[in-house]
Amino acid sequence: MNYVASPWAVGIFVAFVAMVLAISYHFARRTKTAAGYFAAGGQIHWSVNGVAFAGDYLSAASFLGICGMIATYGYDGFLYSIGYLAGWVVALFVVAEPMKRLGKFTFTDALDAKFNSRGIRLMGAISTLLVSLFYLIPQMVGAGTLVTPLLGLPHEAGVVMVGVIVVLIVATAGMASTTYVQFLKGGLLIVFSLVLVFLVLSRGLTTAPDQGGNVPAHRYATVAVSDVTDDSLTVVDPAYTLGAVLHSGPLVFVRLEKDGESSYWKLDAATSVLTETETILVKADGTTLYNGAPKAEGRFFQVGNMSDIGGDADITLTTMDLLSFSAAIKSGTVVRWGKASVPDGTDHVTIFYQKPTSGSDVMAPGLKYKVDAAKGATTADRLNFISLMLALFCGTAALPHILIRYYTVKSPEAARKSTIVAIATIGLFYLLTLYMGLGAMTSGVLDLTNDNMAAPLLAKSFGISIFAVISAIAFATVLGTVSGLIVAASGAVAHDLMDRLSKKGLAEKKKVTAGKIAAIGVGAVAIVLGILFKSMNVSFLVGWAFAVAASANLPSIVMILFWKRTTSQGVIASITTGLVASLGLILLSQETFDLVYHVQATAPVPVSNPAIFSVPLSFLALVVVSLLTKGRAKAVIPAAPAEAEAVAAAEGAAAEGVEAADD
Amino acid sequence: MSHGPATEWKEDGASAYKTRLGVIMFLVYAAVYAAFILIGVFAPSWMRADVGSLNVAIVYGFGLIVLAVVLAFVYNHLCTLAERRAGKKEEIL
Known part of the structure; x- marks a missing residue:
C-alpha cells in the first residue's frame, strides 16, 4: 500500500x-530530587x-x-x-x-x-x-x-x-x-x-465497501478453467494464456498472461475456477512489482470485506448497534486473506489469496489459536x-x-x-x-x-x-x-x-x-x-x-x-x-x-x-x-x-x- | 539509603480485612476466567453455541470484562466501608 x-x-x-x-x-523545572x-x-x-x-x-x-x-x-x-x-x-x-x-x-x-x-x-x-x-x-x-x-x-x-x-x-x-x-x-x-x-x-456493513464513496469497491475477478492436471489447465476465456502452474503445499496458483502482462490466480480445483489474487513479485534483477506494476502506480485493491451477510451477496446495512453489528457478521461470510511465497522461474512471488470464512468461525476462537481437536488441534x-x-x-x-x-x-x-x-x-x-x-x-x-x-x-x-x-x-x-x-x-x-x-x-x-x-x-x-x-x-x-x-x-x-x-x-x-x-x-x-x-x-x-x-x-x-x-x-x-x-x-x-x- | 515508601500515610486498621476480601474476589474471578479457558480448550463447540443473536464466546468474553469492572467497584466500596469503620474505632479508642 x-x-x-x-x-x-x-x-x-x-x-x-x-x-x-x-x-x-514544565515539569523539568520542578523535578530536583530522586523521589520527584x-x-x-x-x-x-x-x-x-x-x-x-x-x-x-x-x-x-x-x-x-x-x-x-x-x-x-x-x-x-x-x-x-x-x-x-x-x-x-x-x-x-x-x-x-x-x-x-x-x-x-x-x-x-x-x-x-x-x-x-x-x-x-x-x-x-x-x-x-x-x-x-x-x-x-x-x-x-x-x-x-x-x-x-x-x-x-x-x-x-x-x-x-x-x-x-x-x-x-x-x-x-x-x-x-x-x-x-x-x-x-x-x-x-x-x-x-x-x-x-x-x-x-x-x-x-456492506458486501461492497467503498470507504464512504471515496474508493470504489473492487470485485475480484474469476476465470473458468477446464482439463485441470497437476501442471496444466485450459483457460476458457481465450484472452488469457497459461504462463505457469505453481504449487505451495496443497495450494495451486496459476500465472496467466494477457496483453503482455502477467497476473496470478488461485485455483479452486473443486469448481474449476481461478480467482484473482494480490501479489508482490520480486524479479531476478531486484525490481519489485505490486499487482504487476511498480509501487508508485498504486495498483492496490481493497482488502477486507464480507461476501455475504445472512446469505445475501449484495446488501448494505446502515446505522447499526453493537448487537446487530456482531450478529450480522456472525450470520455472513468474511473474506480473509492467506499468504503464500512461491518461486516462479528466476522470480519470487508472494501471493495473497482470498479465504472466505464463515462469520460464526470469525466470531469464535480457533482461527489463530487452534483449540478444537476435531479440527486438527494438537496438544501443543x-x-x-x-x-x-x-x-x-x-x-x-x-x-x-x-x-x-x-x-x-x-x-x-x-x-x-x-x-x-x-x-x-x-x-x-x-x-x-x-x-x-x-x-x-x-x-x-x-x-x-x-x-x-x-x-x-x-x-x-x-x-x-x-x-x-x-x-x-x-x-x-x-x-x-x-x-x-x-x-x-x-x-x-x-x-x-x-x-x-x-x-x-x-x-x-x-x-x-x-x-x-x-x-x-x-x-x-x-x-x-x-x-x-x-x-x-x-x-x-x-x-x-x-x-x-x-x-x-x-x-x-x-x-x-x-x-x-x-x-x-x-x-x-x-x-x-x-x-x-x-x-x-x-x-x-x-x-x-x-x-x-x-x-x-x-x-x-x-x-x-x-x-x-x-x-x-x-x-x-x-x-x-x-x-x-x-x-x-x-x-x-x-x-x-x-x-x-x-x-x-x-x-x-x-x-x-x-x-x-x-x- | 532507605527503600521504604515515598510518602507518609495513616496506619491502616482495615488492612487484614482488605487482604482477605481481595483474595476471595481474586479467586472468584480466577475461577470464572479459568472456566473460560477450559471451555475453549476442552469443549470449543460450546463457544459457538448461540446466545440470542450472538454466541457464548462473545457473551462470555464481554462478561469477563464487565465482571472485572463490577468486582472492582464492589471491592472498592467494601474497602472504603472497612476503612471508615476502622477509622471510627481508632477515634473511640
Whole structure:
C-alpha cells in the first residue's frame, strides 16, 4: 500500500509532539530530587494516576496490535483484550495496596523490603531491565508502523524519532511528565476510540465497501478453467494464456498472461475456477512489482470485506448497534486473506489469496489459536492457548512500568482507587477493540503487508482529519508507554543497581543524573531493537513480555505477600528461574525460529508462549529454595507496618511538589 | 539509603480485612476466567453455541470484562466501608 503524508496529519502530529515536550519542560523545572524524578514525589491524584495507568497500559500492542489481530483472525485477537483486562484483577485484588505499602521507587524495593538483600536487588533490577526491553520492542515497532502513513517516512525514521522524543521527555522530567503525558494520551485514546466505533456502527456493513464513496469497491475477478492436471489447465476465456502452474503445499496458483502482462490466480480445483489474487513479485534483477506494476502506480485493491451477510451477496446495512453489528457478521461470510511465497522461474512471488470464512468461525476462537481437536488441534496447540491466557492473566501485575505507578500516589488507598479507575477505563477500551477490529476487517481498508495498520487505516476511511487525530494519538500512545518503560528501566539501573547495590549509595542529585544517563542508554537499545523486529505483530511480541514478567516477577511478589516462610534465597531463585526458563523457551520456540531467526527447522520447544511451564517452575523454585534455606536466612525487617516504613522513607519526598493532591 | 515508601500515610486498621476480601474476589474471578479457558480448550463447540443473536464466546468474553469492572467497584466500596469503620474505632479508642 502507498502512503502519502497529508499536511493536516503532519500538523496535528507536530502539535501533539510540541504539547508533550512542553509538558516535559514544565515539569523539568520542578523535578530536583530522586523521589520527584522516579515517583513524581508520590503526589499525583489517584484519578489522574488511574487514567495514566490506562495510558501506560493501552500501548501500541493494545491499539495497533489487538485491532490488527482482530481484523486478521477475528475473535482470537479479542482474546488478548480479555486476558489483558483480566490481569488487572490480579493487580487490584492482590498487588496494589501491598506494593504501595512496601516500596519506594521500584518494584525491587517491595521485593526487598523484608530482606535487605543485595542478591534480590540485583536480580530484581535485571528482571526489570529485561522485561522493559521486551516490552519496548513492540512499542518501537508500532512507532515505525505509524510514521509511514502519517508522515510518509520509512519505518526506521519512526523508530528513531520516538526514541529521541522519549529520551527527551524522560531525561528532562522523569515520572511527573510521563504521568501527565499518559493521562492526556489515555483520555484521548478512549474518547477517539468511542468516536471511531460510533462511525463504524453508523456506516454499518456492506458486501461492497467503498470507504464512504471515496474508493470504489473492487470485485475480484474469476476465470473458468477446464482439463485441470497437476501442471496444466485450459483457460476458457481465450484472452488469457497459461504462463505457469505453481504449487505451495496443497495450494495451486496459476500465472496467466494477457496483453503482455502477467497476473496470478488461485485455483479452486473443486469448481474449476481461478480467482484473482494480490501479489508482490520480486524479479531476478531486484525490481519489485505490486499487482504487476511498480509501487508508485498504486495498483492496490481493497482488502477486507464480507461476501455475504445472512446469505445475501449484495446488501448494505446502515446505522447499526453493537448487537446487530456482531450478529450480522456472525450470520455472513468474511473474506480473509492467506499468504503464500512461491518461486516462479528466476522470480519470487508472494501471493495473497482470498479465504472466505464463515462469520460464526470469525466470531469464535480457533482461527489463530487452534483449540478444537476435531479440527486438527494438537496438544501443543492447546497448551499454547492456555499458556498465552495464563501469561496475560499473570503478567499485568508484574510489569515494572505498571508497578512503579503505585509509587506516584500518596497512599495505599489512592493506589487502590487509581487501579479501579484504570480497570474501568481500560475495560471500556477493550470492549471497543472488538468493533474497531471487526470494522477494519469488513471495510476494505486492510494493508496485507502490515496488520498493525488496521485501526489507523479504518480511521482513514472516514476522512483524513479523523485519521490524523487517531494516528497522532496512537503515536502519543507509543511515546507515553515507551516513556514509562524507560523510567522503569532507568530506575532499575540508578536506584536498584547503582545506588542500593553499591555500599555507599548515591547522593540525590547523582542518582537523578544516573537515571537520566540510563534513560538515554535504554532508549538507544530500544531504537536498535525496534528496527530489527520491524515485521512482527506488536501484540504477539507483547505476549512474550507478559510471559517473562509473569514468570520472573509475579511468583516472588505473591509469595512475599502470602507465604511467611519465603526467604531471600527463594526470591532470588524464583526470579532467576523465571527469567531463564521463559527466555530460554521463547528463544527455542517455533515462532522464534520462523519469525526471528528465519530458519526452516523444527524448533525443540513446541509452544510459542512459555508461561505454562515457566510460571509454575518459578513458584516451585521459590518454595523449594525457601524451604532448604529456612533458618539460614532470616528477614531483616519485619513485614512493614505502614508507619515504620514511612518514617524510614520520606526523605526528599515531602519537599517535592509536583502537584498538590488529595484523595 | 532507605527503600521504604515515598510518602507518609495513616496506619491502616482495615488492612487484614482488605487482604482477605481481595483474595476471595481474586479467586472468584480466577475461577470464572479459568472456566473460560477450559471451555475453549476442552469443549470449543460450546463457544459457538448461540446466545440470542450472538454466541457464548462473545457473551462470555464481554462478561469477563464487565465482571472485572463490577468486582472492582464492589471491592472498592467494601474497602472504603472497612476503612471508615476502622477509622471510627481508632477515634473511640
